[in-house]
Amino acid sequence: xxxxxxxxxxxxxxxxxxxxxxxxxxxxxxxxxxxxxxxxxxxxxxxxxxxxxxxxxxxxxxxxxxxxxxxxxxxxxxxxxxxxxxxxxxxxxxxxxxxxxxxxxxxxxxxxxxxxxxxxxxxxxxxxxxxxxxxxxxxxxxxxxxxxxxxxxxxxxxxxxxxxxxxxxxxxxxxxxxxxxxxxxxxxxxxxxxxxxxxxxxxxxxxxxxxxxxxxxxxxxxxxxxxxxxxxxxxxxxxxxxxxxxxxxxxxxxxxxxxxxxxxxxxxxxxxxxxxxxxxxxxxxxxxxxxxxxxxxxxxxxxxxxxxxxxxxxxxxxxxxxxxxxxxxx
Amino acid sequence: xxxxxxxxxxxxxxxxxxxxxxxxxxxxxxxxxxxxxxxxxxxxxxxxxxxxxxxxxxxxxxxxxxxxxxxxxxxxxxxxxxxxxxxxxxxxxxxxxxxxxxxxxxxxxxxxxxxxxxxxxxxxxxxxxxxxxxxxxxxxxxxxxxxxxxxxxxxxxxxxxxxxxxxxxxxxxxxxxxxxxxxxxxxxxxxxxxxxxxxxxxxxxxxxxxxxxxxxxxxxxxxxxxxxxxxxxxxxxxxxxxxxxxxxxxxxxxxxxxxxxxxxxxxxxxxxxxxxxxxxxxxxxxxxxxxxxxxxxxxxxxxxxxxxxxxxxx
Amino acid sequence: xxxxxxxxxxxxxxxxxxxxxxxxxxxxxxxxxxxxxxxxxxxxxxxxxxxxxxxxxxxxxxxxxxxxxxxxxxxxxxxxxxxxxxxxxxxxxxxxxxxxxxxxxxxxxxxxxxxxxxxxxxxxxxxxxxxxxxxxxxxxxxxxxxxxxxxxxxxxxxxxxxxxxxxxxxxxxxxxxxxxxxxxxxxxxxxxxxxxxxxxxxxxxxxxxxxxxxxxxxxxxxxxxxxxxxxxxxxxxxxxxxxxxxxxxxxxxxxxx
Numbered sequence: 001x002x003x004x005x006x007x008x009x010x011x012x013x014x015x016x017x018x019x020x021x022x023x024x025x026x027x028x029x030x031x032x033x034x035x036x037x038x039x040x041x042x043x044x045x046x047x048x049x050x051x052x053x054x055x056x057x058x059x060x061x062x063x064x065x066x067x068x069x070x071x072x073x074x075x076x077x078x079x080x081x082x083x084x085x086x087x088x089x090x091x092x093x094x095x096x097x098x099x100x101x102x103x104x105x106x107x108x109x110x111x112x113x114x115x116x117x118x119x120x121x122x123x124x125x126x127x128x129x130x131x132x133x134x135x136x137x138x139x140x141x142x143x144x145x146x147x148x149x150x151x152x153x154x155x156x157x158x159x160x161x162x163x164x165x166x167x168x169x170x171x172x173x174x175x176x177x178x179x180x181x182x183x184x185x186x187x188x189x190x191x192x193x194x195x196x197x198x199x200x201x202x203x204x205x206x207x208x209x210x211x212x213x214x215x216x217x218x219x220x221x222x223x224x225x226x227x228x229x230x231x232x233x234x235x236x237x238x239x240x241x242x243x244x245x246x247x248x249x250x251x252x253x254x255x256x257x258x259x260x261x262x263x264x265x266x267x268x269x270x271x272x273x274x275x276x277x278x279x280x281x282x283x284x285x286x287x288x289x290x291x292x293x294x295x296x297x298x299x300x301x302x303x304x305x306x307x308x309x310x311x312x313x314x315x316x317x318x319x320x321x322x323x324x325x326x327x328x329x330x
Numbered sequence: 331x332x333x334x335x336x337x338x339x340x341x342x343x344x345x346x347x348x349x350x351x352x353x354x355x356x357x358x359x360x361x362x363x364x365x366x367x368x369x370x371x372x373x374x375x376x377x378x379x380x381x382x383x384x385x386x387x388x389x390x391x392x393x394x395x396x397x398x399x400x401x402x403x404x405x406x407x408x409x410x411x412x413x414x415x416x417x418x419x420x421x422x423x424x425x426x427x428x429x430x431x432x433x434x435x436x437x438x439x440x441x442x443x444x445x446x447x448x449x450x451x452x453x454x455x456x457x458x459x460x461x462x463x464x465x466x467x468x469x470x471x472x473x474x475x476x477x478x479x480x481x482x483x484x485x486x487x488x489x490x491x492x493x494x495x496x497x498x499x500x501x502x503x504x505x506x507x508x509x510x511x512x513x514x515x516x517x518x519x520x521x522x523x524x525x526x527x528x529x530x531x532x533x534x535x536x537x538x539x540x541x542x543x544x545x546x547x548x549x550x551x552x553x554x555x556x557x558x559x560x561x562x563x564x565x566x567x568x569x570x571x572x573x574x575x576x577x578x579x580x581x582x583x584x585x586x587x588x589x590x591x592x593x594x595x596x597x598x599x600x601x602x603x604x605x606x607x608x609x610x611x612x613x614x615x616x617x618x619x620x621x622x623x624x625x626x627x628x629x630x631x632x633x634x635x636x637x638x639x640x641x642x643x644x
Numbered sequence: 645x646x647x648x649x650x651x652x653x654x655x656x657x658x659x660x661x662x663x664x665x666x667x668x669x670x671x672x673x674x675x676x677x678x679x680x681x682x683x684x685x686x687x688x689x690x691x692x693x694x695x696x697x698x699x700x701x702x703x704x705x706x707x708x709x710x711x712x713x714x715x716x717x718x719x720x721x722x723x724x725x726x727x728x729x730x731x732x733x734x735x736x737x738x739x740x741x742x743x744x745x746x747x748x749x750x751x752x753x754x755x756x757x758x759x760x761x762x763x764x765x766x767x768x769x770x771x772x773x774x775x776x777x778x779x780x781x782x783x784x785x786x787x788x789x790x791x792x793x794x795x796x797x798x799x800x801x802x803x804x805x806x807x808x809x810x811x812x813x814x815x816x817x818x819x820x821x822x823x824x825x826x827x828x829x830x831x832x833x834x835x836x837x838x839x840x841x842x843x844x845x846x847x848x849x850x851x852x853x854x855x856x857x858x859x860x861x862x863x864x865x866x867x868x869x870x871x872x873x874x875x876x877x878x879x880x881x882x883x884x885x886x887x888x889x890x891x892x893x894x895x896x897x898x899x900x901x
Contacts, residue, residue, distance in 0.1 A: 063444050113625060117631045120379040123447060125628065128621045131575060135617045171762065178761040178768070179747075179754045186737050186748045193735040196697055198724035198752035198815045207758065221426050237571060239457045248448055277467075280459040287452030288434045291445045 052215030058252035061188030074217025077102035099221030106215020148231025251297030345544035359600025360499030368550030374587030384574025385457035585637025656705035680866035724752025738797025
């Protein structure tokens with residue numbers, strides 16, 4: 001038991017320290033250009049976004065398109081709060097939490113249709129939700145209607161982004177390794193059988209949507225305070241597809257996959273920026289290709305730790321073979 | 331979209347207003363119904379919610395626009411241009427639909443159902459932005475495809491195109507339902523929609539039937555696009571989004587896969603679109619009303635108004 | 645209704661449109677019994693399980709569990725509070741390990757909340773440890789320890805049947821419903837299954853209801869048998885009485901002229 005605990009500590013704390021050191025050296029000693037640093041921040045905040053989507057689309061296995069709506073509500077709530085209530089930079093955590101909580105409340109409401117409606121019907125309801133949020137914001141004068149909100153304080157920096165990412169990974173990992181996470185995976189495989197082994201399906205779905213929307217809301221809040229402005233057009237069809245590409249590229253139901261998916265796609269998008277609107281043609285085509293050739297995404301539902309374990313196992317086998325060639329023969 | 335200025339000359343104010351709104355409702359309802367059928371058709375037979383269907387509609391709009399503009403340079407016979415450009419555009423969208431099915435959906439027939447849906451989201455994006463890149467983001471104006479004359483009904487003057495839209499839509503629906511009910515292909519389609527494996531055992535080539543359903547869907551979408559273009563001439567590259575969204579709701583409301591359901595759903599949405607702006611202060615909140623109706627219906631009957639409710643076997 | 649009855653049906657009907665899947669069925673099951681339900685195909689046997697476990701709400705009539713009416717309770721509540729079932733066609737979580745299959749089924753009696761999860765409280769650790777131990781104990785009892793870490797879907801049919809029973813036991817039931825547990829088994833395997841069912845009943849202090857076609861199982865271990873035909877109750881009695889009942893023979897073999 002003790003050795004296992006130590007191992008966990010090593011596995012958890014050391015990467016965090018390494019990441020922190022890299023980030024500080026990148027930012028404070030200006031090892032990379034500002035534009036590269038910006039890409040790094042996009043990667044971080046979209047990783048949070050994808051982790052959130054993965055909660056519902058990956059672990060729970062529901063094809064939901066509500067993420068654009070959640071992100072919009074988180075972003076707008078945070079922008080309003082920083083404009084009217086939390087004006088100081090030290091209040092940024094409150095702003096982020098506020099964005100997250102507003103999105104979470106909406107997420108709780110959006111979980112209700114998922115109790116009864118299934119599959120394609122639910123996809124359409126959630127798509128409707130996202131488009132409704134967008135059209136609502138386009139008509140709401142208080143938030144600038146279709147012009148959106150400008151001059152939002154730029155509180156976001158790379159520390160906040162990666163701090164939030166660590167927090168998101170922490171939450172998702174805890175959640176997945178509890179009875180709630182187990183029941184999500186059970187529902188994904190067979191909802192009726194889950195109910196008949198006492199899993200409270202409604203509660204599990206509610207929680208998945210709440211956690212998902214919370215994380216997506218935080219990502220939205222970070223995005224607004226990174227760009228300094230927001231408008232309804234950012235939360236439409238392109239945003240929905242963006243999220244889907246990242247989730248399915250990385251792999252459904254994998255934390256590592258979420259981060260890898262977000263990283264690859266953001267790097268690709270930034271490199272393709274010169275293509276203008278053609279990049280959405282590339283994006284759409286890529287999404288198809290992923291589904292056809294890479295059905296489970298890069299990581300499937302595996303984690304980095306699984307890969308490490310497999311490698312370790314492989315090497316231990318080789319060492320064993322060297323030591324006792326007789327034994328392995330049978 | 332709905333708030334277009336009705337050029338009905340009012341004689342008796344009350345009846346004229348009522349009649350004019352009623353015609354608006356029928357016109358919009360029949361366009362939605364047609365779009366919803368075209369969407370529902372593919373769903374019922376291929377078992378796929380085709381998120382790329384809106385892009386087929388967009389492509390139909392552009393094809394109609396370019397072909398009819400070209401044709402009007404040589405002739406001024408409006409009806410002739412209308413029919414000819416509809417045919418050419420149908421051919422074009424059919425090819426797009428077949429390619430789409432072959433390349434993006436067919437390889438995924440044995441994959442988990444979600445993969446095909448995701449793939450269709452990708453195809454939709456790809457086609458929509460292809461249209462944007464080729465045609466530009468500036469809005470286009472569809473030439474008049476139906477002669478610009480008016481007729482008089484009950485002392486009220488109504489433009490001919492409104493009546494023709496309704497008539498053409500109804501004819502298209504009747505032809506379709508005859509096709510599905512009476513022809514051998516229709517029987518095969520219904521068989522495949524109910525049970526692919528059993529249909530295969532009866533010697534039905536389900537791949538061929540699915541291809542036909544995509545062609546039917548594309549042709550119907552083109553007709554819907556022609557009618558939509560006649561009703562609201564101005565359009566841009568994202569025209570498919572809106573129409574796709576409304577036909578989704580209509581199809582789901584009525585019960586996906588059911589033709590009668592799609593028609594019912596289409597007319598319910600037409601009614602919402604006409605009534606909501608009168609009752610509500612902001613006209614674009616009609617989206618929210620439609621969405622609300624959809625949610626309520628799905629919560630009460632998860633498979634839509636006329637959808638078959640399949641009890642899960644344990 | 646006798647006081648000893650743990651499960652009782654009172655004039656239960658279940659109609660699907662015009663189809664009368666169950667038509668006016670009443671019976672009592674006493675605690676500790678192995679209660680068999682037999683009948684030709686389409687006699688409504690599985691439907692009895694479906695209404696009992698809450699998947700369907702009966703059209704009319706009442707179902708009691710410990711004198712409590714359970715007609716309108718959701719399935720997960722009924723399962724978590726004492727009536728658990730297995731399925732005719734095995735429904736395991738095939739992508740999960742055998743151990744996780746059992747852990748999932750512990751859901752209803754894990755006592756921690758979302759806050760315990762986020763802060764990894766002592767209660768969380770204690771509960772997770774407890775269910776791990778309990779699951780391993782059940783696997784041990786069912787002779788499945790060696791496959792604990794394997795994917796459930798990758799195991800052979802016989803093992804999957806046993807895992808399903810193990811998973812049902814993880815819900816800590818008082819009443820276990822077995823839906824055709826002997827389907828596809830040969831006589832030797834059935835004899836083993838008979839021993840297993842009796843062993844489970846005694847070890848976990850259960851009442852067992854079993855739907856089955858295999859007379860070898862039913863006649864051997866059931867204390868009482870309900871015979872249904874076309875959704876109606878034909879008769880109820882001890883195995884010996886059933887064996888010689890002319891009505892039952894007629895239902896199975898057709899009318900003797």
